[in-house]
Amino acid sequence: MIQNIAVFGGAEVKEEDQLYHEVFEFSKLLAANGHIIVNGGGPGVMLASTQGAESVNGKTISVTFDPTDAPGFEGRYVQNKTDKEIKTENYIARMFTLMENADCYVITNGGTGTLSELGTAWCMARLYYGNHKPFILYGEFWPEIISVIDKNMLMRSHDHQVFKYASTPEEVLKAVNEFNEELK
Numbered sequence: 001m002i003q004n005i006a007v008f009g010g011a012e013v014k015e016e017d018q019l020y021h022e023v024f025e026f027s028k029l030l031a032a033n034g035h036i037i038v039n040g041g042g043p044g045v046m047l048a049s050t051q052g053a054e055s056v057n058g059k060t061i062s063v064t065f066d067p068t069d070a071p072g073f074e075g076r077y078v079q080n081k082t083d084k085e086i087k088t089e090n091y092i093a094r095m096f097t098l099m100e101n102a103d104c105y106v107i108t109n110g111g112t113g114t115l116s117e118l119g120t121a122w123c124m125a126r127l128y129y130g131n132h133k134p135f136i137l138y139g140e141f142w143p144e145i146i147s148v149i150d151k152n153m154l155m156r157s158h159d160h161q162v163f164k165y166a167s168t169p170e171e172v173l174k175a176v177n178e179f180n181e182e183l184k
Contacts, residue, residue, distance in 0.1 A: 031058020
């Protein structure tokens with residue numbers, strides 16, 4: 001059963017951005033339905049997911065690291081206060097700890113960090129297919145990106161069975177519920 005859901009996306013997303021509001025709403029909906037929200041403890045999408053879950057007294061976990069030699073990384077954001085913080089030593093440890101502490105991932109718009117999380121989530125789902133952790137691609141732009149990947153990369157027949165698309169908060173919850181049924 002899917003309990004913990006990690007939310008991946010851009011740290012640069014501002015509170016006034018549409019994506020921020022959408023992440024807040026789907027995190028609120030997931031938490032209201034008993035899911036624990038996990039994120040990287042940073043600003044942007046990560047903060048929106050914490051705030052959404054906490055708006056309904058949902059549980060939250062952050063996985064952080066304090067970068068001393070990575071000036072381009074947002075690090076731990078002091079305003080993103082979660083119920084539990086797991087501190088790691090570096091970006092790679094943070095990413096894998098995020099993935100280990102979630103049963104499913106929601107991947108939104110972001111930058112290179114989000115791309116690395118997508119690539120890792122997809123690779124792990126393929127490697128452990130049948131015992132994999134599914135993910136949800138949130139946003140109307142994803143089918144076009146996946147189409148380009150399909151056209152230019154060497155994809156396997158079951159690579160698309162490990163994820164679903166969603167473009168509304170309700171579709172995120174529906175996808176989680178469908179994955180729960182499929183993974184029984």
